[in-house]
Amino acid sequence: MMAATIVRKCSLCFATARQLKSLYPMSRRLQTSSSDNEYVADIVISGGGMVGAAMACALGHEELLKHKRVILLEAAPKREFKLxxxxxxxxxxxxxxxxxxxxxxxxxxxxxxxxxxxxxxxxxxxxxxxxxxxxxxxxxxxxxxxxxxxxxxxxxxxxRLDAVKDKVEVWYKTKGKQYIIPGVDSSEDNSWITVHLDSGKTIKTKLLIGADGFKSAVRDASKLHVVSWDxxxxxxxxxxxxxxxxxxxxxxxxxxxxxxxxxxxxxxxxxxxxxxxxxxxxxxxxxxxxxxxxxxxxxxxxxxxxxxxxxxxxxxxxxxxxxxxxxxxxxxxxxxxxxxxxxxxxxxxxxxLTHSSNYVRSRVALIGDAAHRFHPLAGQGVNLGFGDVTCLRDVLTKAVYDGSDPGSLSYLVDYETQRQRKVLPVIATIEFLQRLYNTNLTPIILLRSVGLQATNTLTFVKDRIIKEATS
Ligand SMILES: Cc1cc2nc3c(=O)[nH]c(=O)nc-3n(C[C@H](O)[C@H](O)[C@H](O)COP(=O)(O)OP(=O)(O)OC[C@H]3O[C@@H](n4cnc5c(N)ncnc54)[C@H](O)[C@@H]3O)c2cc1C
The missing domain is CATH 3.30.9.10 (D-Amino Acid Oxidase, subunit A, domain 2)
Structure with a gap:
C-alpha cells in the first residue's frame, strides 16, 4: 500500500516535471544564464520587508521545499546593521x-x-x-x-536568511517593474509568470508572492479588487x-x-x-x-x-x-x-485601510500589508502578516508533498480561505472600535462604558479575547 503511494507520488513528480518542461522547456538552462538576463525560479517573493523576508526564511528552512529555488526581491539596499x-x-x-x-x-x-x-x-x-x-x-x-x-x-x-543562502537568493536594490500574469495579460491561464526587473533582468516563476506593502504593484498587476479608505x-x-x-x-x-x-x-x-x-x-x-x-x-x-x-x-x-x-x-x-x-x-x-477582496489568483498570492492593512490600534498588522506566512508555508509544503505545482490555484485557494476567516473578523472588530470611540455622544459613551466594564468583569470573555488575539 505504502509502496504504491510512493510510486504514485514519484510518477506524479515526473509527470509534473514533464509538464513543466514542455511548458517552459529551457527552464534549467536559463536558470544560470546571465548573458540573456533571463532567470527561472520556483517561487519569487516581491518585497523584503518584515513579512516578505519572513516568508523567504520560512520557505528556506522547510525541509520539503529544499529543492525549490526561491528568489526574494527587495527594492532597498542591504543594510549593514549594528544595534x-x-x-x-x-x-x-x-x-x-x-x-x-x-x-x-x-x-x-x-x-x-x-x-x-x-x-x-x-x-x-x-x-x-x-x-x-x-x-x-x-x-x-x-x-x-x-x-x-x-x-x-x-x-x-x-x-537566518543568510543561513539558507544556497536555497534562497536575496536580490537587494532590485525592484519588480512589471509582472506578466497569465489569465490577466494572456488568455493562457497556466503558463508561468514573468517578472521584469528594473535592472533589465527577467525571472520566470511558477509562483509570485506579493509582499510589497499596501501599495502593492503585484496586487495591481493581478487585477485583484481592493477596498480602501483613509x-x-x-x-x-x-x-x-x-x-x-x-x-x-x-x-x-x-x-x-x-x-x-x-x-x-x-x-x-x-x-x-x-x-x-x-x-x-x-x-x-x-x-x-x-x-x-x-x-x-x-x-x-x-x-x-x-x-x-x-x-x-x-x-x-x-x-x-x-x-x-x-x-x-x-x-x-x-x-x-x-x-x-x-x-x-x-x-x-x-x-x-486597504483590503484586497481576494488574496490569490492562479500563480499569485498576497501576504502582509499587500493583502490587508488597517488601523494600528490593536497592534495586529504585522502579526496577521506573519500569520499569512505560517499558513502559506504550510499550504505550499502540502502542495509539494502531494507532487503538485506550488502555483496551483486549488492549493492557493485553501490559503485564502484560512486567512480570510482569521483576518476579516479582526478588521471588522477594529473598525467597530475605531468608530465606537470616535464620538462624544452620551448614549454611545454609555454603551461602550458598560460594554468595556462588563467585558472586564467576565473572565471567560477576556480569556477568549486573549486567545483570539494571540493565536
Ligand atoms: C504607526 C504604526 C504602528 C504599528 N504598530 C504595529 C504593531 O504594534 N503590531 C503590528 O502587528 N503591526 C503594527 N503596525 C503595522 C505594521 O507596521 C505593518 O503591518 C508591517 O510593517 C507590514 O509589513 P510588510 O512587510 O507587509 O510591508 P512593508 O513593511 O510595507 O514592506 C514592503 C517591502 O516591499 C518592498 N517593495 C515595495 N515595492 C517593491 C517592488 N516593486 N520590488 C521589490 N520590493 C518592493 C519595500 O521596499 C518594502 O521593504 C503598525 C503600523 C503603523 C503605521
Missing part, C-alpha cells in the same frame, strides 16, 4: 503566534540576543468614563506579547523616556480624537503611538520637545472628557460586580510619567 544605543521609533507588538513562527527558523533567538521587551499586562481605558479593561496572565509572570523594534525584527530574520487620522510615533523601574505594561487610552498608546521597550524607554487629527499631528511634530512631553502626559492623565452619566453608571456597575458577582474588577494602575523624548524621534504616518 544602535538609541531605540527606533518604529516598533511592533509581537503575539505568541508570531514568536512561534520566528522561533521555527531561529529568528526569535537572534531578536532576543539583540533586544525586545516582554508585556505582562495591558490596560485599556476610556477618557470619557472610568471604564477600563485589563489583560494579564496569572501573577503577571507570563508574557502576553513582546515589543520589538521593526529594525531588530528584520535583522533577526535577515541573519481614516483622516495620523499616527504620531516617538521614543519616550519614562519614570519606570519595571516597565512591562502596555497602556492605551481612547480619546475622542483617537487612541494613544505607550508600549514598553526597556526599563525606562517606551514607544508612543498616538492617533490623532492631521491638524494636531502637525502641531505635535513641530512643537518644542518640552511641550510635546507635556501634551503626552496630559493625553494620558486629563479628565476634561469625563461624561458624568457614564462615570456614575460605570461606578454602579463596578460595585455590583464587586459585591454581587465577585467578578474580576482588576484595579486601575496609573501609567508612568513621561520625562522626556529621544531627540529627533518624532514622526507621523497617515492611516488608512
Amino acid at each position: 544602535p544605543e538609541a531605540f527606533s521609533n518604529r516598533t511592533c507588538t509581537l503575539s505568541p503566534a508570531t514568536v512561534k513562527l520566528l522561533n521555527s527558523f531561529g529568528a526569535w533567538e537572534e531578536i532576543q540576543k539583540m533586544r525586545c521587551q516582554p508585556v505582562h499586562r495591558m490596560q485599556v481605558w476610556d477618557s470619557c468614563s472610568n471604564s477600563l479593561i485589563t489583560f494579564n496572565q496569572e501573577e503577571m509572570t507570563q508574557e502576553l506579547a513582546f515589543v520589538a523594534e521593526n529594525d531588530v525584527i528584520l535583522e533577526g530574520i535577515t541573519r 481614516y483622516k487620522q495620523a499616527a504620531i510615533v516617538a521614543t519616550l523616556c519614562v519614570s519606570e523601574t519595571e516597565n512591562t505594561v502596555a497602556w492605551q487610552r481612547f480619546l475622542p480624537t483617537g487612541p494613544i498608546a505607550m508600549l514598553p521597550l526597556s526599563r525606562s524607554i517606551s514607544n508612543l503611538i498616538w492617533t490623532t487629527t492631521p491638524e494636531n499631528a502637525k502641531y505635535l511634530l513641530q512643537v518644542e520637545e518640552e511641550r510635546f512631553v507635556d501634551a503626552v502626559n496630559d493625553a494620558f492623565w486629563h479628565e476634561r472628557d469625563m461624561n458624568s452619566v457614564a462615570v456614575s453608571v460605570g461606578n454602579f456597575l463596578t460595585d455590583i460586580s464587586k459585591n454581587l458577582l465577585q467578578g474580576d474588577t482588576s484595579s486601575r494602575q496609573l501609567p508612568p510619567t513621561v520625562t522626556g523624548i529621544q531627540a529627533g524621534s518624532r514622526a507621523s504616518f497617515p492611516l488608512g
Whole structure:
C-alpha cells in the first residue's frame, strides 16, 4: 500500500516535471544564464520587508521545499546593521503566534540576543468614563506579547536568511517593474509568470508572492479588487523616556480624537503611538520637545472628557460586580510619567485601510500589508502578516508533498480561505472600535462604558479575547 503511494507520488513528480518542461522547456538552462538576463525560479517573493523576508526564511528552512529555488526581491539596499544605543521609533507588538513562527527558523533567538521587551499586562481605558479593561496572565509572570523594534525584527530574520543562502537568493536594490500574469495579460491561464526587473533582468516563476506593502504593484498587476479608505487620522510615533523601574505594561487610552498608546521597550524607554487629527499631528511634530512631553502626559492623565452619566453608571456597575458577582474588577494602575523624548524621534504616518477582496489568483498570492492593512490600534498588522506566512508555508509544503505545482490555484485557494476567516473578523472588530470611540455622544459613551466594564468583569470573555488575539 505504502509502496504504491510512493510510486504514485514519484510518477506524479515526473509527470509534473514533464509538464513543466514542455511548458517552459529551457527552464534549467536559463536558470544560470546571465548573458540573456533571463532567470527561472520556483517561487519569487516581491518585497523584503518584515513579512516578505519572513516568508523567504520560512520557505528556506522547510525541509520539503529544499529543492525549490526561491528568489526574494527587495527594492532597498542591504543594510549593514549594528544595534544602535538609541531605540527606533518604529516598533511592533509581537503575539505568541508570531514568536512561534520566528522561533521555527531561529529568528526569535537572534531578536532576543539583540533586544525586545516582554508585556505582562495591558490596560485599556476610556477618557470619557472610568471604564477600563485589563489583560494579564496569572501573577503577571507570563508574557502576553513582546515589543520589538521593526529594525531588530528584520535583522533577526535577515541573519537566518543568510543561513539558507544556497536555497534562497536575496536580490537587494532590485525592484519588480512589471509582472506578466497569465489569465490577466494572456488568455493562457497556466503558463508561468514573468517578472521584469528594473535592472533589465527577467525571472520566470511558477509562483509570485506579493509582499510589497499596501501599495502593492503585484496586487495591481493581478487585477485583484481592493477596498480602501483613509481614516483622516495620523499616527504620531516617538521614543519616550519614562519614570519606570519595571516597565512591562502596555497602556492605551481612547480619546475622542483617537487612541494613544505607550508600549514598553526597556526599563525606562517606551514607544508612543498616538492617533490623532492631521491638524494636531502637525502641531505635535513641530512643537518644542518640552511641550510635546507635556501634551503626552496630559493625553494620558486629563479628565476634561469625563461624561458624568457614564462615570456614575460605570461606578454602579463596578460595585455590583464587586459585591454581587465577585467578578474580576482588576484595579486601575496609573501609567508612568513621561520625562522626556529621544531627540529627533518624532514622526507621523497617515492611516488608512486597504483590503484586497481576494488574496490569490492562479500563480499569485498576497501576504502582509499587500493583502490587508488597517488601523494600528490593536497592534495586529504585522502579526496577521506573519500569520499569512505560517499558513502559506504550510499550504505550499502540502502542495509539494502531494507532487503538485506550488502555483496551483486549488492549493492557493485553501490559503485564502484560512486567512480570510482569521483576518476579516479582526478588521471588522477594529473598525467597530475605531468608530465606537470616535464620538462624544452620551448614549454611545454609555454603551461602550458598560460594554468595556462588563467585558472586564467576565473572565471567560477576556480569556477568549486573549486567545483570539494571540493565536
Ligand atoms: C504607526 C504604526 C504602528 C504599528 N504598530 C504595529 C504593531 O504594534 N503590531 C503590528 O502587528 N503591526 C503594527 N503596525 C503595522 C505594521 O507596521 C505593518 O503591518 C508591517 O510593517 C507590514 O509589513 P510588510 O512587510 O507587509 O510591508 P512593508 O513593511 O510595507 O514592506 C514592503 C517591502 O516591499 C518592498 N517593495 C515595495 N515595492 C517593491 C517592488 N516593486 N520590488 C521589490 N520590493 C518592493 C519595500 O521596499 C518594502 O521593504 C503598525 C503600523 C503603523 C503605521
